Amino acid sequence: MAVLKKSTLLTLLFSVLVLTASLASATQDLELKQCRHQCRHQGGFDEEQRLQCEQRCEEYVRDKKQREREEREEGYTRRRSREDSEEEEERFEQNNPYVFQDEHFDTSVRTEEGRVHVLRKFTERSKLLKGIENYRVGFLEANPRAFVAPVHFDADVIFFVASGKPTITLLKEKKRETFNLQCGDVLHIPAGTPAYMVNRDDREKLFIVKLINPVSLPGEFEPFYGPGGENPESFYKAFSWEVLKAAFKRDRDEIERLFRQQKRGSITKASREQVEELSRHAESGGAAPIWPFKGETKGPFNLFHNHPVSSNRYGSLFEANPEECKELEDLDLIISFANITKGAMIAPYYNSKATKISFVVNGEGWFEMACPHISSEHGHRRGGGTWQGDKSGQSFQRVSGRLRRGVVFVAPAGHPVTAIASENSNLQILSFEVNGKGNTRYPLAGRKNIVNNMENVAKELAFGVPAREVERIFKSQNEEFFFPGPTQQEEGGRRAYI
CATH class of the missing domain: 2.60.120.10 (Jelly Rolls)
Structure with a gap:
């Protein structure tokens, strides 16, 4: 069956709406006729009362028609808006630089x-x-x-x-x-x-x-x-035969025969x-849990053999950093692995120095990040709205994207970011955090968030309300780093990402 174009689908939808309206109109005409009939045969009514009754019937049916027409138009507008929003979502995701x-x-x-x-x-x-x-x-x-x-x-x-x-x-x-x-x-x-x-x-x-x-x-x-044959081609074959014969002390035919054998890739x-x-x-490999610590012999290590740096029923975070590992110190690199329980999320946070390059190993979900660099005309907000922010001053745009196995996403230093697992599976994310030496992870929500560390006076000055109102928000989440995620009822646009 041929795929219908969007314009054709919209035409069909409009036709259905017209047919529905026609059927509704016929039903209402019958309803008006029955109402008038009851007015005319109502016992005790004189002529004036019957006319007033029939007039009320007409007003009722007319108002009902108007309400139903407005509801149909509003529903049609919502559907068009949702379709346009989803198309815009797809276009932005294709051009999302992160x-x-x-x-x-x-x-x-x-x-x-x-x-x-x-x-x-x-x-x-x-x-x-x-x-x-x-x-x-x-x-x-x-x-x-x-x-x-x-x-x-x-x-x-x-x-x-x-x-x-x-x-x-x-x-x-x-x-x-x-x-x-x-x-x-x-x-x-x-x-x-x-x-x-x-x-x-x-x-x-x-x-x-x-x-x-x-x-x-x-x-x-x-x-x-090097060692190999024609597929892949050995770099030995770039040298002249004179050089190869002198280097191996063998005849050309023997050397050439050796490098012709491997053709399987x-x-x-x-x-x-x-x-x-x-x-x-x-x-x-990484069997010894005492590694990676400075002073030990270089070699492989297992990220899961150390205790997680953060763990609860909503997820676990394993990490190796330059302060502990000489190998990572030389590379100025942090390696971390987050296993987010299905339906849960990572607390919004940002890195002070490290830029985080993340690879989704397993699962599905989405991420959101605050970014001041993307212009508002390219902004898009989940659910069909617009980017948040005052155009006259600095505007923090929300960057978001679907996550599934094989997707890479980047969170630059200083950019607040979070990741949320779908309701169907855990979300497992491997991250390479470059410029990791001396990096600090600043949580923006949860028990140890940065606002809870402020003096009450600073809270009042920053938010313009009494400190107790600030604390009512920032002290309500008792979990640390991993939280229950937003529900489908709370996140209406979520299906566009999962």
Whole structure:
């Protein structure tokens, strides 16, 4: 069946309304006729009383027609307004400079056994993100027992294991380091370090989220495949045959034959025996909960092995920061993982210094953020209204967007932000917070919000009301960081986001 255009649908809707009005009119004519009949046969009425009765019948039916016509027109206007609002919502979300979805990722690797997607440079979307233009975000997805070919990058890479059980090998200058990793493990691969891995899980796919910090060209990096063949092409083949023959002390035919064999791509299938061999001598990844603390040996650590920095029945927040971890201190980075219970929310808060790059690992929901940089003509408010703010002065616009697995969203330093899980599932968000050294997280609601720390006089001066009225609002929420979220009844426009 062909899809009807919006104009056709509106025409049909108008026709239905006209038909409904006609039927209503016929019903009302019958009602008027019956009312007049009762007036004429009412016992004890003289002629004048019968005329007055019939006049009241006419007035009643006329007023009823007017009310029903106004209700139909109001309903039609509301439907049109809702449709226009939803269209405007979609247009704004497509141009939202702080939200990145599937279409903003490029596929750098795709084989039968897996794929690698990399987000384009942040500044391609908006100059508002110039502060993080050197960072890139990507993810790797690989099948059970998939092998990822040796590669090095002209970039520092931090990755987080979201699912699967990778065994990864790093080829250091004088030794080989191999680790068996699991969900929650974080590993830093320094720029230039050759690495390869295999998913030793027989059933679960491997999913790794990566933060990439290029060291050669700002915001630009390349994978360099060495050991391997034609797909992907080995960088060895860029050298002349004279150089390769001298370097390997072998004939050209033998060298050429070696580099022609691998044609299956950079992500291939390994046998169970090969997986066992690759993981046999590996160290456990983030098994030791005492890491990451300064002074310990560098290596992977598990974000979930430390106690959450905040936890209640509405969610949990796990975090590793530069003050505790030497590896993160060198990178000036905070890594956090929020698991928001379905229907719950994170308290509105802001970071003092860190810009937060968030990747939705699982679940659905939405986020909202206050931003002073987006002009009001591009503003949009959930539910079909307009941006809040006085055009004559500073205006804080509300930026919002739908969240689902694979969506990236950015909260710059100083920007108040919150995230809300849908009623259907928990919302799990991994965040890389750059410029994390010395960062402070300021809660704007909940038991430890910033207003509760103000003197009463300051509260009265700031809000223009007695301090007790301020406290009635800011001290009513007893939970900390994770709260019950808005209900569907309270948030009428919510269905546009979930």
